[in-house]
Amino acid sequence: xxxxxxxxxxxxxxxxxxxxxxxxxxxxxxxxxxxxxxxxxxxxxxxxxxxxxxxxxxxxxxxxxxxxxxxxxxxxxxxxxxxxxxxxxxxxxxxxxxxxxxxxxxxxxxxxxxxxxxxxxxxxxxxxxxxxxxxxxxxxxxxxxxxxxxxxxxxxxxxxxxxxxxxxxxxxxxxxxxxxxxxxxxxxxxxxxxxxxxxxxxxxxxxxxxxxxxxxxxxxxxxxxxxxxxxxxxxxxxxxxxxxxxxxxxxxxxxxxxxxxxxxxxxxxxxxxxxxxxxxxxxxxxxxxxxxxxxxxxxxxxxxxxxxxxxxxxxxxxxxxxxx
Numbered sequence: 001x002x003x004x005x006x007x008x009x010x011x012x013x014x015x016x017x018x019x020x021x022x023x024x025x026x027x028x029x030x031x032x033x034x035x036x037x038x039x040x041x042x043x044x045x046x047x048x049x050x051x052x053x054x055x056x057x058x059x060x061x062x063x064x065x066x067x068x069x070x071x072x073x074x075x076x077x078x079x080x081x082x083x084x085x086x087x088x089x090x091x092x093x094x095x096x097x098x099x100x101x102x103x104x105x106x107x108x109x110x111x112x113x114x115x116x117x118x119x120x121x122x123x124x125x126x127x128x129x130x131x132x133x134x135x136x137x138x139x140x141x142x143x144x145x146x147x148x149x150x151x152x153x154x155x156x157x158x159x160x161x162x163x164x165x166x167x168x169x170x171x172x173x174x175x176x177x178x179x180x181x182x183x184x185x186x187x188x189x190x191x192x193x194x195x196x197x198x199x200x201x202x203x204x205x206x207x208x209x210x211x212x213x214x215x216x217x218x219x220x221x222x223x224x225x226x227x228x229x230x231x232x233x234x235x236x237x238x239x240x241x242x243x244x245x246x247x248x249x250x251x252x253x254x255x256x257x258x259x260x261x262x263x264x265x266x267x268x269x270x271x272x273x274x275x276x277x278x279x280x281x282x283x284x285x286x287x288x289x290x291x292x293x294x295x296x297x298x299x300x301x302x303x304x305x306x307x308x309x310x311x312x313x314x315x316x317x318x319x320x321x322x323x324x
Contacts (some may be wrong), residue, residue, distance in 0.1 A: 022053055027230045029270035031057040048078045050149060055087055061269065067091050075114070082122035089114035089132060096143075108143045111135070126164045129157055133168045137175050163196055170202060179210050197226050204239065217243045217250055230264070236270060237261040241279045248286065255283045274303045278314055285317070290324050299319055 030244040038044040045051065050210040053072055071088040076086055092111035096104040101226040112135060118128040133153050139145030147196050154172055158165020167187040173182035186203045193199065207216035220236050220243070227233045237257035244254025258280040267271060281296035297317055305311070 001253055022050060026053050026057060026155055029060070029265055029268035031061050031269050048074065048081045048084055053086060055091075064091055064095055068095060071285050077136060078125070078152070080102050080121055082118045082125045082128065085118035085121070086113045086125060086128040086131065089118065089128070093131075093135065105143055108135075109140060112139075126157075126161070127166065129153070130168055130171065133157070134171055134175070137172050163193055163199060167198060167202060170206070173207070174206065179206055182206050183210070195234070196225055197223060200226070201232070201236075204236075208239070208243070213243050213246045214249060217247060221253065233263050237264075238276060241276065241283065244287075245279050245282045251283050251286055255280065255287070257277075258283065274300045274305060275310060278310065278317065281317055282313070285320060285324075293317075 022034060025031075025037070033169045035054060038050065038054050041050075044054070047119055051070075055067050055074070058064075058070065068088075070092060071084070074084050075081075075088050078146075079207050092107040092114070094297040096107040096111065112132075115128050115130065115132045115135065117133065118125055122128075135144070136150035136153065144248055150172060153260050154165060154168035156165075161229065166185055170182040170185045173179070173185060175231050183203065183206050186199055186206065190196065190199050190203070200219055204219040204223065206217050207213075208218060219238060220240050224233065224236050224240070227236065240250070241254045241258035244251045244257075258276050261276050261310075262273070263279065265276075277300050279291045279294045284290075284293040284296065297314075300314060301318070
């Protein structure tokens with residue numbers, strides 16, 4: 001089956017939990033500690049919200065097959081839990097996109113059916129609706145894709161909820177390479193709901209894709225004080241830091257953002273830590289703080305990342321530091 005190219009800017013919000021310690025561990029990317037503690041908690045297995053957090057911890061560590069096995073069990077135990085069905089669907093579709101060609105089509109089909117069931121159980125499950133529209137838009141017809149159906153569902157969603165409908169319309173435009181159209185759709189809705197964080201997050205992402213880095217920075221600066229979710233806050237901090245390197249503007253804001261990011265994820269399994277250290281070192285160097293720039297460089301000098309832009313930027317930083 002042709003690989004699915006799903007742009008899963010769709011992420012499940014942190015579930016509301018009675019045990020906030022588990023929620024904090026997940027937010028801080030301390031996944032191994034979270035899993036160890038949950039395995040020792042006999043009540044966790046009976047709580048679908050906690051199990052959802054366990055599944056997401058596995059996925060964050062790229063243990064998608066293990067997550068799939070666990071999710072198959074959970075949706076048998078909790079067949080009417082819409083959020084679990086949605087997570088199971090997203091994971092199956094991701095596996096279909098990257099896994100064995102022989103079971104890819106079945107997993108994609110299973111994911112589609114799970115999304116449809118999740119929506120039937122909870123018509124307010126907008127994540128599932130966005131994922132379903134995205135699936136129809138990008139999947140090949142042989143796997144159930146249908147661009148006309150994606151457009152139809154996006155219009156139905158807009159009639160019900162203009163913000164979610166705008167996100168769906170913009171997602172279709174992005175998938176078709178119409179970034180300017182996506183931006184126009186988001187800006188039009190932001191005139192009506194100027195402080196909507198989902199719209200602003202998507203606007204920042206689309207602007208970054210367009211290499212409109214300065215406007216993206218300004219969008220994220222507008223967005224940051226509106227956020228209450230710690231994971232979203234730190235994602236924006238990361239973007240502010242990297243964009244400050246590209247634009248050479250708002251550098252002090254970028255430094256403060258990355259310092260917060262590194263402090264929040266200290267001793268964690270957050271995979272973007274080397275990139276955050278690299279960008280912060282670049283900003284320290286731009287501000288003339290050679291000592292702290294060199295100290296951060298030493299932390300990433302031997303990091304192995306198979307990412308060309310990271311390797312190139314790190315080599316450039318090393319050369320600049322040698323010249324100081």
